[in-house]
Amino acid sequence: MITISLCMIVKNEEAVLARCLDTIHDIVDEINIVDTGSTDSTVEIAKRYTDRVFFFPWTGNFAAARTESFKHATKEYILFLDADDVILEEDREKLRKLKETLDPSVDSVSMFYDAGTDAYGNVTLRYRRNRLVRRDRNFQWKGEAHQYLEVYGKIINENISVTHKKIKHSVGRNLNIYKTRIERGDTFSPRDYFYYGNELRENGHPEEAIKAYDKNIEMKEGWVEDKFYACINKGDCYRALGDSANELASLLQSFKFTGTPRPEACSRIGYNFHKKEQYKHAIFWYDLATRLEPDDNQWSFSYPAYSTWYPHLQMCVCYSKIGDLQTAYEHNELAAKYRPNDAAILHNRKWFEGKVKPIEENKTSAEDEVS
Structure with missing residues (x-):
C-alpha cells in the first residue's frame, strides 16, 4: 500500500x-x-x-x-x-x-x-x-x-x-495578479491570455475580455481546449454586449478547434436562434446538445447542464412556441429528472395541466396499440 x-x-x-x-x-x-x-x-x-x-x-x-x-x-x-x-x-x-x-x-x-x-x-x-x-x-x-x-x-x-464547496468568492483577486504582471512587463503565454480573459469577463469587462481571448486564439501555441473555450467565452461576452451576430460567429468558430460540436457550443447556438424566435433552428441545436455523449477522459472544462436539463427546458419553450404542446411537455418532464423542484419546471407542469396527455397515459396507449 x-x-x-x-x-x-x-x-x-x-x-x-x-x-x-x-x-x-x-x-x-x-x-x-x-x-x-x-x-x-x-x-x-x-x-x-x-x-x-x-x-x-x-x-x-x-x-x-x-x-x-x-x-x-x-x-x-x-x-x-x-x-x-x-x-x-x-x-x-x-x-x-x-x-x-x-x-x-x-x-x-x-x-x-x-x-x-x-x-x-x-x-x-x-x-x-x-x-x-x-x-x-x-x-x-x-x-x-x-x-x-x-x-x-x-x-x-x-x-x-x-x-x-465554496462559500465565498475572492472578487478581483486573480484579476489584480494579472494586472500586476502586465504593469511589470511580463510576457503572456496563450494560457495567460485565456485565464486573463476569464477574469475580465467574470469581473464585468467584456470588451477587454474579448481582446484577451482573441490573443489566445491568434497564437499558434497553446492548448486547443483553451482555444475552444476562448471562442465560447468570447461568445458570452458578445451576448452580454447585445451583439448577436458576433456571438454566433464566435460559437461557430469553436468548431475549428474541436472538429465536432460540443454541448457547450450547441446549447448556446440554440439560444442564439431562440432569442431571434427562429425556434426550429433552436430546437435542432438544443436537440443535438442532448445527443452528445460526455467523455470521461476529457481534461478541459465540462458543463453537464448544457447536455441535460438546460436544452430540454429550452426545447419545452420552443416547442410550445410552434404549437407542439405535447412534445414541449415531454421535454419539461425530461428536465425535471435533473431538477425536480425547479420553479420554472413546476410552473410549466401546472400550465400544461388539461392541455396534454401525461407521459404515463401515452405509454399505456402505445402498449395497447402494440398488443
Whole structure:
C-alpha cells in the first residue's frame, strides 16, 4: 500500500478547513498545512488535525505557495486540496481502494474536480486535475494565478471526484495578479491570455475580455481546449454586449478547434436562434446538445447542464412556441429528472395541466396499440 502526504495552503479558512479535513484526515498518512498569513482561527483549527503546520509569507504567487507546501511532504505520494474542497463518502471509498491497489510505478493520478454543483446535486462544472503525484518526481507548480502542476510520465485517470464547496468568492483577486504582471512587463503565454480573459469577463469587462481571448486564439501555441473555450467565452461576452451576430460567429468558430460540436457550443447556438424566435433552428441545436455523449477522459472544462436539463427546458419553450404542446411537455418532464423542484419546471407542469396527455397515459396507449 502506498503512503500519502496531504499538502495544503490556507489563509483565513476558519469557516471551511475542518469540514475539508474531516473528509480526508483518516485516509492520508500525513497532513502538511502551510499558512500564508491567517488572522482568524485557521491555524488553531489546523493544529487539531496535525502538528505539521508551517508558515510562508504570501507573495501574490500561488505556485510559490503550493511549491512550499510540497517541500514538507515525506510520504511516497502527495495529494493536494484547497480548504473549501471535500471528499464525498462515495469518493472516500474509491480513494481508499486506490491507496490499497495503486501500482507504485504510476507517476500521477488524475481525478475529477467537481468545481460546481447545483441545489439538486448535479455537477455544473467538472474537469480533471493531476491530483495524486509521486513525491520523488519533484513535479513543479506553474502560474501565479490559475496555477497548474507540470506533470509527465505514467499518468492514469480515475473516476474519483474532489468536490469544491465554496462559500465565498475572492472578487478581483486573480484579476489584480494579472494586472500586476502586465504593469511589470511580463510576457503572456496563450494560457495567460485565456485565464486573463476569464477574469475580465467574470469581473464585468467584456470588451477587454474579448481582446484577451482573441490573443489566445491568434497564437499558434497553446492548448486547443483553451482555444475552444476562448471562442465560447468570447461568445458570452458578445451576448452580454447585445451583439448577436458576433456571438454566433464566435460559437461557430469553436468548431475549428474541436472538429465536432460540443454541448457547450450547441446549447448556446440554440439560444442564439431562440432569442431571434427562429425556434426550429433552436430546437435542432438544443436537440443535438442532448445527443452528445460526455467523455470521461476529457481534461478541459465540462458543463453537464448544457447536455441535460438546460436544452430540454429550452426545447419545452420552443416547442410550445410552434404549437407542439405535447412534445414541449415531454421535454419539461425530461428536465425535471435533473431538477425536480425547479420553479420554472413546476410552473410549466401546472400550465400544461388539461392541455396534454401525461407521459404515463401515452405509454399505456402505445402498449395497447402494440398488443
